Amino acid sequence: MNDLLTIILPMIILIAGGLLMLMLGLAKNATVRLNLPTITLAVIVFALLITLCPYLFGCPKISPDTSVKLTTLGRFVTFITLAIGALLVLVGFRPDRSQDDPEKSIAGEYFAMMLFSLSGMLMIAVANNLIVLFLGMELVSIPTYVMVGLSRRHDHAREAALKYFFLGAMAAAIMVYGFSFLYGLAGSTNLDVISEAINAGHFTGMQSIAFSLIIVGLCFKIAAVPMHFYAADVYQGAASPVTALLAFLPKLAGFYGLILIISLIEWPLLSNKLPVTVGIIIGLLAALTMTLGNALALMQKNVKRILAYSSIAHSGYMMIALLIGTANNGSGIASLLFYISVYAISTIGAFGILSLIERDGEEAQQLSDLNGLAKQHPALAAALAVCVFSLIGMPLTGGFIGKFTVFSSLVTGGAVGTMRYTSIVLLIMGVVNAAIAAGYYLRIIAACYIDDGAFTAKVRIKPPQAIAIALAVALTIILGVAPQFLASPAAKAASEFSTDIQIPIQQTIKKADTAFAINE
Numbered sequence: 086m087n088d089l090l091t092i093i094l095p096m097i098i099l100i101a102g103g104l105l106m107l108m109l110g111l112a113k114n115a116t117v118r119l120n121l122p123t124i125t126l127a128v129i130v131f132a133l134l135i136t137l138c139p140y141l142f143g144c145p146k147i148s149p150d151t152s153v154k155l156t157t158l159g160r161f162v163t164f165i166t167l168a169i170g171a172l173l174v175l176v177g178f179r180p181d182r183s184q185d186d187p188e189k190s191i192a193g194e195y196f197a198m199m200l201f202s203l204s205g206m207l208m209i210a211v212a213n214n215l216i217v218l219f220l221g222m223e224l225v226s227i228p229t230y231v232m233v234g235l236s237r238r239h240d241h242a243r244e245a246a247l248k249y250f251f252l253g254a255m256a257a258a259i260m261v262y263g264f265s266f267l268y269g270l271a272g273s274t275n276l277d278v279i280s281e282a283i284n285a286g287h288f289t290g291m292q293s294i295a296f297s298l299i300i301v302g303l304c305f306k307i308a309a310v311p312m313h314f315y316a317a318d319v320y321q322g323a324a325s326p327v328t329a330l331l332a333f334l335p336k337l338a339g340f341y342g343l344i345l346i347i348s349l350i351e352w353p354l355l356s357n358k359l360p361v362t363v364g365i366i367i368g369l370l371a372a373l374t375m376t377l378g379n380a381l382a383l384m385q386k387n388v389k390r391i392l393a394y395s396s397i398a399h400s401g402y403m404m405i406a407l408l409i410g411t412a413n414n415g416s417g418i419a420s421l422l423f424y425i426s427v428y429a430i431s432t433i434g435a436f437g438i439l440s441l442i443e444r445d446g447e448e449a450q451q452l453s454d455l456n457g458l459a460k461q462h463p464a465l466a467a468a469l470a471v472c473v474f475s476l477i478g479m480p481l482t483g484g485f486i487g488k489f490t491v492f493s494s495l496v497t498g499g500a501v502g503t504m505r506y507t508s509i510v511l512l513i514m515g516v517v518n519a520a521i522a523a524g525y526y527l528r529i530i531a532a533c534y535i536d537d538g539a540f541t542a543k544v545r546i547k548p549p550q551a552i553a554i555a556l557a558v559a560l561t562i563i564l565g566v567a568p569q570f571l572a573s574p575a576a577k578a579a580s581e582f583s584t585d586i587q588i589p590i591q592q593t594i595k596k597a598d599t600a601f602a603i604n605e
Contacts, residue, residue, distance in 0.1 A: 092155045095132040095163060096207040102128030103200035110193010118192060122178045122549070125196040126171060129203070133167040136160070152214035152275070159210040161422065161578035162341055166206045169333055169429050173199065175553035176437040177326030191235050198228035198235075202334055209338050209345075215264045215274040218342060222260070222306065225338040226253050229331060236324035239447075245322025252315045253305060260302025266295030267349075280349045293362045299346050300366055306339025308393075309400040310373040317381075320393035325440035325448055328389060332396050332436070333429035340425060343407055344418060352410030352417070367407050368507055375401025375518045382525045387450050388439060391525050392432065395476060398522060399428055402491055405511055409494045415579030416497060420490035422575040427483030427564050431475040434557030437550060438469045444542040455532040457540030465544065466533040468558045475561045477526045478519050483564030488519055490572065 106125060109117055177195070205224025212218040230253065234246030268274055270291060271282035283292060305312035320328045347354070347363065354364030378398030385391045403424055409417025442449035442458075442465075449455060459466035475484035495512050564571055 089151075089153070092153055092211050095136050095167070096204045096211075098128060098132040098135065099200045099204035099207065102132075103197040103204070106193050106197035106200060108193075110191075110197070121192040121196055122174060125200065126174045128200060129167055129171045129174060133164070133171070136163050136167060152217045153211040154213035155211055157578045157581040158344075158418070161574060162210045162337070163207055165422070165426055166203060166210070166334070166337065169426070169433070170199070170203045172430070172433055172553055172556060173326065173330050173333070175549045175556075176329055176433055176440065177324075178547055178549035178553075194235055195232060198232045199330065202226075202228040202232075202330070206334060206338050206341075209341055212345065213276050215268065215276070215279075218276075218345060219257075219261055219264060222338055222342060223257060225335055226257070226306070229327075229335060232327045232330070233319060233323040236327040237322070239322075241322040242324070243322075245319045248315055249319045252312070256302045256305030256312055258302075259298055263295045263298030263300075263302060266291060266298065270295065276345060276349065283349055284351075296346065296350075296363050297366060300343065300363075300370070303339045303342050303346075304370065306335045306342065307400045307403070308336065308397050309404065310370055310377055310397075313374065313377070313397045313400075316397055317385075317390045317393040320396070321387060321389045321450070325389070325436040328392075329433045329436035332392075332432045333425075336396075336400065337425055337429075340403060340407075340421060344410070344421075347407060347410060353412040354408045354410070364408060364507075367404055368511055371401050371404035371408075372511060372514050373401070374398070374404060375515065379518050379521045379525075382522070385525070386452055388452055388455070388529060389436075389450060391529065392435065395522065395525070396432070398518060399424075399476075401518070402488065402515055403428075405495055405515055406491045408508070408511075411579065413494065413497055415576065415581075416490075416494040418579035419572070419576040420487075420494045422579065423568070423572050424487035424491055426571060426575075427475065427487045427561065430557050430560050430564075431472045431482075431484055434472040434554055434561065435469060435476070437554045437557065438465055438472070441465070441544050441546045441550060442542050443545060449542060452528060452532040453536075453538065454542055455529065455540075456536045456538035458533040461540040462544055465554075468554050469533060470530050471558045471561055473526050473529050475565070477523050481562065481565045483561045483568065486565055486568040486572070488515075492516065 102125065105128075106121060109121055109124065112118055174196070177199075202225050205221045205226075205228075208221035208224060209218060212221055230246055230250045233249055234243055236242060264274075267279050270289075271279040273279060273282075301312065304310065305315075308316040319331065323331065347367075350363065354367060375398045378394050378396070378401060382391050382394035382398065385394060403421050406417040406421035406424065409420075411418060439449050442454060444450075444454050455469075458469075471482065475482035478484045478488040492512055492515055495508055495515075
C-alpha cells in the first residue's frame with residue numbers, strides 16, 4: 086500500500102462516511118434514516134480497526150519535507166479520537182427530539198458533521214505543515230458550528246451557533262496571522278524546516294509575536310482565557326450530545342495544535358535555556374483560566390453553564406502540562422493525553438445523562454430539574470455522581486489520576502532553573518482551584534440526593550444511550566483503579582514524539598506489543 090495512503094486512509098473513510106450520511110439523510114425510506122446512527126458507528130469502528138491494524142503499526146517512510154508525518158503520538162491521538170467518537174455516537178443516537186419522526190429527522194446532517202469533524206482531528210494528528218494544521222483545525226471547527234444550530238429547534242441554539250461561528254472565525258484569523266509570521270521567518274510552512282530555522286538563530290521578538298498570536302488563537306479551541314467567553318452560551322444553547330462533543334474534540338485539537346507549535350522550540354518552557362516569553366504566556370494563561378473558570382462556575386445555577394465554566398477550568402489544569410511537554414521523558418504530554426481522555430469520558434457521561442431528562446419538552450437545564458432524581462432513577466443518579474466525582478478529582482476515579490499526573494509532572498519536570506518558583510506557584514494554584522471546584526460540583530450531586538422536591542421531569546432512554554453511559558461510568562472507574570491501561574500507551578507515545586520509527590512492516594508485526602507503540 087502507498088505510504089501516504091496508509092497514513093490518510095482512516096481520514097478518507099470518515100470523509101466518505103460523512104458524504105454517505107448526507108445522501109442517506111435524503112432517503113425516502115424511513116428505516117434507512119432511522120438506521121443512520123448505526124451506520125455512522127460502523128464507519129467509525131471500521132476506521133478504528135484500520136488504525137489498529139498491525140499493518141499500520143510501523144511509521145511509513147515519508148520524505149522529511151512532506152506535509153504529513155505519522156508519529157506514535159499521532160497514532161495514539163487517532164485512536165483516542167475514534168474511540169471517544171464512537172462513544173459520542175451512542176450518546177447522540179437520538180440527536181434531537183424529532184428523531185422519532187423520520188420526516189423531520191436531522192440525523193443525516195448531524196452525523197455527517199460529526200464524521201467530518203472527527204476526520205479533521207485525524208488530519209491534525211498527522212500534520213507536519215502549517216497549512217495542513219490550519220485545514221485540520223477548520224475541519225474540526227466548521228462542522229461543530231452547524232451541529233450547534235441543528236441540534237435544537239430553539240432560538241438559543243441559533244444564537245449560540247452564530248456567536249460560536251463569528252468568534253471562531255476571529256480566532257482562526259488570529260491563529261493564521263501567527264502562522265504567517267512563522268512562514269516569513271523560515272520561508273517554509275513545513276514544521277521541521279521552521280524548527281530548524283528557529284533553533285539555528287536566536288529567539289527573536291518577531292518569533293515571540295508569532296507564538297503569542299498562535300497561542301491566543303488556539304485558546305479558542307480549548308476554551309481558555311482570553312478566548313473563553315463563548316463557552317457558557319454555546320454549551321447552554323446546544324443539545325447535550327453536541328455539548329459533549331464540544332467539550333472533547335475542539336479541546337483535543339487545540340491542545341494537539343499547541344503541542345505541535347510549542348515543539349518547534351525546546352521544552353521545558355520553564356528552563357534557563359530559553360527566554361521565558363512562551364513559558365510566561367502559557368503559565369499566566371493557565372493560572373487565569375483555571376481561576377476564572379472556577380470562580381464563574383460557582384455563580385451558576387444552570388447545570389450546563391456550570392459544566393461549561395468547569396470546562397474552562399479544566400483547560401487551565403491541562404495547560405500546566407504544556408510547560409513540561411516532552412521534557413522528563415515526555416511526562417507533560419503523557420499527563421495531558423491521559424487527563425483530556427478521562428475528562429472527555431466523564432463529561433460525555435454527565436451530558437449523556439442530562440440529555441435523557443426532559444421538562445416541558447426541553448432538556449434538563451437547572452439544578453432544580455435534578456431534584457429527586459436519586460429516588461425515581463437511582464441508577465442514573467449514581468452514574469451522574471460517578472462522573473461528577475471524576476471531574477472533581479476524587480480518588481478511585483480517572484479524574485483523580487489525571488490531576489495527579491499533571492501536578493506530578495510539574496513537580497518532577499518543572500522546578501528547574503530560575504523559573505522553579507513559577508512552577509511552585511502554579512502547583513499551589515492548581516491544587517487550591519481543584520479544591521474550590523468541589524463546591525459547585527457537589528451542588529449537582531446534592532440536587533440529586535439531598536435537595537427536597539419531587540422529580541417531575543421525564544426520562545427517555547434508549548439502549549444505545551444506556552450503553553454509552555454505562556461505558557463512561559465503567560471507564561471512569563477502571564482508569565481510576567488501573568490507570569496503566571491508558572497511562573502506559575500515553576507515556577510510550579509521548580516519549581517517542583517527533584521520532585520517525587523506520588521499522589519494516591514485517592518486523593513491526595512481530596514486535597508490536599500494544600495497539601499504540603513499538604518495542605524496538
